[in-house]
Amino acid sequence: MQTMSFVENVAQELQPQPARSVYFDLADGQASARELEMAEYYLSDQLVKAAHLESDLPERMEELGAWMQAGVEQVGQSYRSYLDARQAGGARRYFTNKSHALCFLKSVAPTKLVDGAWLYGLLPRWQDARFSSLIKTYLEELGEGLPAKNHVLLYKKLLTSQGCQRWDELSDDHYVQGAIQLALAHHAERFLPEVIGFNLGYEQLPLHLLITAYELKELGIDPYYFTLHITVDNADSGHAKQAVDAVFDAMPKLGDAGDFWRRVRNGYKLNLLGAITNSVIASFDLEQEMMAIFKRKSAIGQHAHSDYRRVAGRTVNDWLSAPAEVAAFTAAMEHEGWFKRHQDPQNSRFWKMIQSEKAKMFGVFSAYEQQVIYDWIAGDAASEFTCTASSARLPQRRLPAETKRRLLDAPQPEQVADESFDNDFDAEVRALEAKLDASANQQQTMSMLLALMSPANHHTAPGLKATQIFSELFAAAS
Ligand SMILES: [Fe+2]
Structure with a gap:
């Protein structure tokens, strides 16, 4: 060597x-x-x-x-x-x-x-x-x-x-x-x-x-x-x-x-x-993003299709085993009518295969990936109809953002219940409180709090608790 x-x-x-x-x-x-x-x-x-x-x-x-x-x-x-x-x-x-x-x-x-x-x-x-x-x-x-x-x-x-x-x-x-x-x-x-x-x-x-x-x-x-x-x-x-x-x-x-x-x-x-x-x-490029999604899926998708499914004479598994050919693959799919570009995506067979809960490919693509596919199909015609993949799929379930936030921010029943009840969810916060109680001096208390307020920790349950305690001490000292 x-x-x-x-x-x-x-x-x-x-x-x-x-x-x-x-x-x-x-x-x-x-x-x-x-x-x-x-x-x-x-x-x-x-x-x-x-x-x-x-x-x-x-x-x-x-x-x-x-x-x-x-x-x-x-x-x-x-x-x-x-x-x-x-x-x-x-x-x-x-x-x-x-x-x-x-x-x-x-x-x-x-x-x-x-x-x-x-x-x-x-x-x-x-x-x-x-x-x-x-x-x-x-x-x-x-x-x-x-x-x-x-x-x-x-x-x-x-x-x-x-x-x-x-x-x-x-x-x-x-x-x-x-x-x-x-x-x-x-x-x-x-x-x-x-x-x-x-x-x-x-x-x-x-x-x-x-x-x-x-x-x-x-x-x-x-x-x-x-x-x-x-x-x-x-x-x-x-x-x-x-x-x-x-x-x-x-x-x-x-x-x-x-x-x-x-x-x-x-x-x-x-x-x-x-x-x-x-x-x-x-730097956003819709075409590139669409191809990147198909490339990513090819790793798991290349063994997931039956040989019965063919596009331009090749099996889907064969196409997906060659990630470098995703552009040719999507072009072949378009040529065979799987995508109807620059039209409402609801008219495309591929979109129907991925978008409803009973669809054959339900769950294969994340919400983000579905949105990219939706916008890519819609292309130049996007302004003529609903512009979001989620609203095309679940119109009745959408809540205004403000209402959603109010509901999400409201205290959950278990949070407003008996706080003295020991449960596994709050174990870390209780451990912090016990450590703080046992702390020998202010320096030790502070070093415990500061470690939990780091960029890696401040958004965890003990990190949030430590921030609350520190904020009170800081306000009192200022
Ligand atoms: Fe900020």
């Missing part, structure tokens, strides 16, 4: 990891010392990349307040123009159809499922007034321990409700923002100005958030996760204002304020790396 030379070894050691590796190393909360070290190196490398980018931040820190206000006004005006154009009959700006919107939700999942993570490393400084506004922002990202307000849980619910849970096949670019946020979470001690700068960029209200919320609602997708951010990010008292305050609160009084501001500016530019909202939306 050929062994690597010392030089090759060193070169490999210094190669930054792919974003995906950093993301999954840190996302489970079990990172080793070596993985944390590689995440730090990854972050340093991203900061070198960020340093080469332009940004709209002012040269002087004193201009930050005016910069924020100007941004708010510009976003407001642009949104007004967008609304005017839509009200005058203009087309959606972002999402060509529902599958486009769902693909967007899936594509930003690695980022949204670590929402707020970049501020985690500030928690140990909870008694330091300089970081109060940042810690407050972190607690609000966590919904102060309330499941119905925890941003990560809200996003998980959204993905599940739309059949978009499978997002692990995304390109490395899609993990860059999440990897940066998790790396900042674990290395705040070394990258404090960069954390503050990243937060400054992330918490300003962007135009894309407003348009996304508007168009999701229009397509029958609950926009609550996005509308929630419109209100919490506001520039008067919300996260945007807290982010600006945090820059001034943390500015060194004796140290090099110029260098601090340079590093804040560089951290701000981390927001521009990898796949971000606008690039994700622009």
Whole structure:
């Protein structure tokens, strides 16, 4: 076996990891010392990349307040123009159809499922007034321990409700923002100005958030996760204002304020790396997504059909055993009348085979995949009939998003029943309470709470409980 030379070894050691590796190393909360070290190196490398980018931040820190206000006004005006154009009959700006919107939700999942993570490393400084506004922002990202307000849980619910849970096949670019946020979470001690700068960029209200919320609602997708951010990010008292305050609160009084501001500016530019909202939306390709679904299904489908079923003289199993030929396969199916493109999908034999509960292929395709197939068949004729696969299938079962949320957020019977009753569902929360009762001192209590408030844990039952307790202590101390 050929062994690597010392030089090759060193070169490999210094190669930054792919974003995906950093993301999954840190996302489970079990990172080793070596993985944390590689995440730090990854972050340093991203900061070198960020340093080469332009940004709209002012040269002087004193201009930050005016910069924020100007941004708010510009976003407001642009949104007004967008609304005017839509009200005058203009087309959606972002999402060509529902599958486009769902693909967007899936594509930003690695980022949204670590929402707020970049501020985690500030928690140990909870008694330091300089970081109060940042810690407050972190607690609000966590919904102060309330499941119905925890941003990560809200996003998980959204993905599940739309059949978009499978997002692990995304390109490395899609993990860059999440990897940066998790790396900042674990290395705040070394990258404090960069954390503050990243937060400054992330918490300003962007135009894309407003348009996304508007168009999701229009397509029958609950926009609550996005509308929630419109209100919490506001520039008067919300996260945007807290982010600006945090820059001034943390500015060194004796140290090099110029260098601090340079590093804040560089951290701000981390927001521009990898796949971000606008690039994700622009990269959607319905044809590619349709082919990717057929390729994925070919792995399990190639042994699932009888030899009786033939398309263009070949068995379906034979077609599916060659994933590279999915385009030829779907073209052959179309040629034989399985799909009637650019017509109502209800007229297509293939759609009928997958869409009803008694259909031969019921359950083969997820809700997301069905929507892609539906939109692909509908093609140019989509505007002439109902535009969602789910409404075509289950019109009588749909509830308005607001009603649905009210019902889901209402306390469940077992939750409002006798809380002293020991049951397995609450075992972890009781274990936490017992540990806290047995805690020897405040330092031990805090380290227990902080471990449970990490990006990996804060959305679990003990994580939510720990956040509630911490929020109370923090409010009392502020
Ligand atoms: Fe958030």
